[in-house]
Amino acid sequence: MDRQRQDHDRKRSTTRPPSPPLSADAQQHETRRAILNAAVQLFMKQGYRDFSLRQVARATGYTPTTVYLYFKDKDDLLFHVAMEGFKHFCRELEEAYASGATPIERLVAIGRAYVRFGLNNPLHYRLMFMERDEFLQREPPPGFVAPVQAFELLVQAVRECVEGGYFRPGDPWAYALAVWSTVHGLVSLALTNPSLDREQIATIEEVAYEMMQRGLVVQTPP
Amino acid sequence: MDRQRQDHDRKRSTTRPPSPPLSADAQQHETRRAILNAAVQLFMKQGYRDFSLRQVARATGYTPTTVYLYFKDKDDLLFHVAMEGFKHFCRELEEAYASGATPIERLVAIGRAYVRFGLNNPLHYRLMFMERDEFLQREPPPGFVAPVQAFELLVQAVRECVEGGYFRPGDPWAYALAVWSTVHGLVSLALTNPSLDREQIATIEEVAYEMMQRGLVVQTPP
DNA sequence: TGACGAGGTTAACGCTGTTAAGTATAATGG
DNA sequence: CCATTATACTTAACAGCGTTAACCTCGTCA
Numbered sequence: 001m002d003r004q005r006q007d008h009d010r011k012r013s014t015t016r017p018p019s020p021p022l023s024a025d026a027q028q029h030e031t032r033r034a035i036l037n038a039a040v041q042l043f044m045k046q047g048y049r050d051f052s053l054r055q056v057a058r059a060t061g062y063t064p065t066t067v068y069l070y071f072k073d074k075d076d077l078l079f080h081v082a083m084e085g086f087k088h089f090c091r092e093l094e095e096a097y098a099s100g101a102t103p104i105e106r107l108v109a110i111g112r113a114y115v116r117f118g119l120n121n122p123l124h125y126r127l128m129f130m131e132r133d134e135f136l137q138r139e140p141p142p143g144f145v146a147p148v149q150a151f152e153l154l155v156q157a158v159r160e161c162v163e164g165g166y167f168r169p170g171d172p173w174a175y176a177l178a179v180w181s182t183v184h185g186l187v188s189l190a191l192t193n194p195s196l197d198r199e200q201i202a203t204i205e206e207v208a209y210e211m212m213q214r215g216l217v218v219q220t221p222p
Numbered sequence: 223m224d225r226q227r228q229d230h231d232r233k234r235s236t237t238r239p240p241s242p243p244l245s246a247d248a249q250q251h252e253t254r255r256a257i258l259n260a261a262v263q264l265f266m267k268q269g270y271r272d273f274s275l276r277q278v279a280r281a282t283g284y285t286p287t288t289v290y291l292y293f294k295d296k297d298d299l300l301f302h303v304a305m306e307g308f309k310h311f312c313r314e315l316e317e318a319y320a321s322g323a324t325p326i327e328r329l330v331a332i333g334r335a336y337v338r339f340g341l342n343n344p345l346h347y348r349l350m351f352m353e354r355d356e357f358l359q360r361e362p363p364p365g366f367v368a369p370v371q372a373f374e375l376l377v378q379a380v381r382e383c384v385e386g387g388y389f390r391p392g393d394p395w396a397y398a399l400a401v402w403s404t405v406h407g408l409v410s411l412a413l414t415n416p417s418l419d420r421e422q423i424a425t426i427e428e429v430a431y432e433m434m435q436r437g438l439v440v441q442t443p444p
Numbered sequence: 445t446g447a448c449g450a451g452g453t454t455a456a457c458g459c460t461g462t463t464a465a466g467t468a469t470a471a472t473g474g
Numbered sequence: 475c476c477a478t479t480a481t482a483c484t485t486a487a488c489a490g491c492g493t494t495a496a497c498c499t500c501g502t503c504a
Contacts (some may be wrong), residue, residue, distance in 0.1 A: 133414040181407030213435030
């Protein structure tokens with residue numbers, strides 16, 4: 001009759017190619033990387049709520065249990081997906097910082113890069129800053145930079161503005177948090193309200209920058 | 223031997239009391255209300271990720287299927303939980319608005335009420351504005367106010383500031399969005415980073431208000 | 445030859461959301 | 475008064491999920 005219920009995570013035809021010979025732990029690293037890549041890809045297609053470990057396993061051609069040989073559990077896998085996002089995110093912010101000639105320019109570039117990242121990577125942004133923002137605090141796995149480093153870059157940029165006399169005197173840390181609040185709020189607003197088009201977002205972005213500028217910058221009437 | 227697997231959502235001793243006689247649809251409304259209350263209570267204890275329809279059913283003494291007689295599915299139930307939050311939220315914002323004598327006072331009161339709500343109801347705030355912010359756009363069920371109404375209150379307060387000459391001329395809508403960005407960012411920051419204590423949050427809050435004030439208010443040197 | 449470990453699988457458990465079908469009780473109509 | 479019908483709820487199941495214990499199946503090395 002109908003036998004007992006059974007899982008059927010059989011391998012599909014969509015299987016991994018036969019891998020060329022490799023050293024032991026290079027091989028290990030390889031498959032780990034393959035699983036993580038599949039996870040990132042799946043996440044970017046499905047988003048947070050429909051992300052499933054079993055689907056990642058199917059996509060790689062492994063059984064679900066194999067995933068546990070390379071990641072502690074689903075949450076650990078998802079954490080690594082988020083860390084991939086943070087890596088990307090930090091790089092863009094650093095590039096922005098490096099692109100500016102003056103402290104103010106550097107700070108504004110960081111702000112714009114932040115917003116751009118959010119708008120261009122909505123699913124990752126949601127994961128990193130809205131759905132699983134606790135990941136921000138988690139100790140980064142070896143080989144990854146701590147997300148908090150991006151924030152320190154922001155504090156650094158703000159500090160330069162204060163010390164250079166561009167900003168009114170005050171605690172750079174508190175200023176940086178206020179700046180972060182504003183740009184994060186802006187991105188959240190854009191993601192939350194998809195009916196807003198890029199132009200409207202740009203308008204609000206300019207209002208926000210002007211607000212920050214008038215609010216923080218020393219007013220030197222010519 | 224061991225029979226087929228079977229669910230066992232048997233009624234527990236923690237059952238609903240025998241209800242006094244009521245009219246047909248009043249009774250219906252009653253149980254619906256009981257389920258929703260249990261859902262809210264469970265949500266406030268467990269948060270978004272561990273919220274389960276079956277647990278709600280168990281808490282009420284009903285079977286899971288019964289829940290489907292009163293709510294379309296789990297998401298609908300969760301949506302109503304969020305709407306309860308919005309009801310509360312809108313009320314507090316309206317009280318804040320009413321409490322101010324001048325346009326500026328009203329606006330500041332709204333901002334402070336917003337932040338207070340977020341800090342006092344973190345799980346609900348996360349649900350409403352971070353985890354399931356799409357609920358904001360959803361058509362409210364009969365008997366509930368649209369969440370967007372709270373935002374219109376904010377726009378109204380900002381408009382009064384502009385029209386009263388307190389703010390520099392500009393689009394009240396864009397200003398309101400910028401203000402919302404700032405307070406939402408602030409609350410997000412506080413919830414994301416639980417290591418920040420109330421005092422530190424208060425500091426950043428003041429910085430943010432000062433920034434908004436200098437950024438938006440007409441500077442009239444005495 | 446035999447022990448061993450690395451890399452992977454099988455089969456299950458318990459949980460979840462969800463649905464089709466059934467049941468008991470109350471209300472209603474001829 | 476009995477038959478019907480609707481109401482309120484349950485039973486039993488399905489499929490999917492995360493997770494685990496136990497088991498293979500090799501290649502390596504003593």
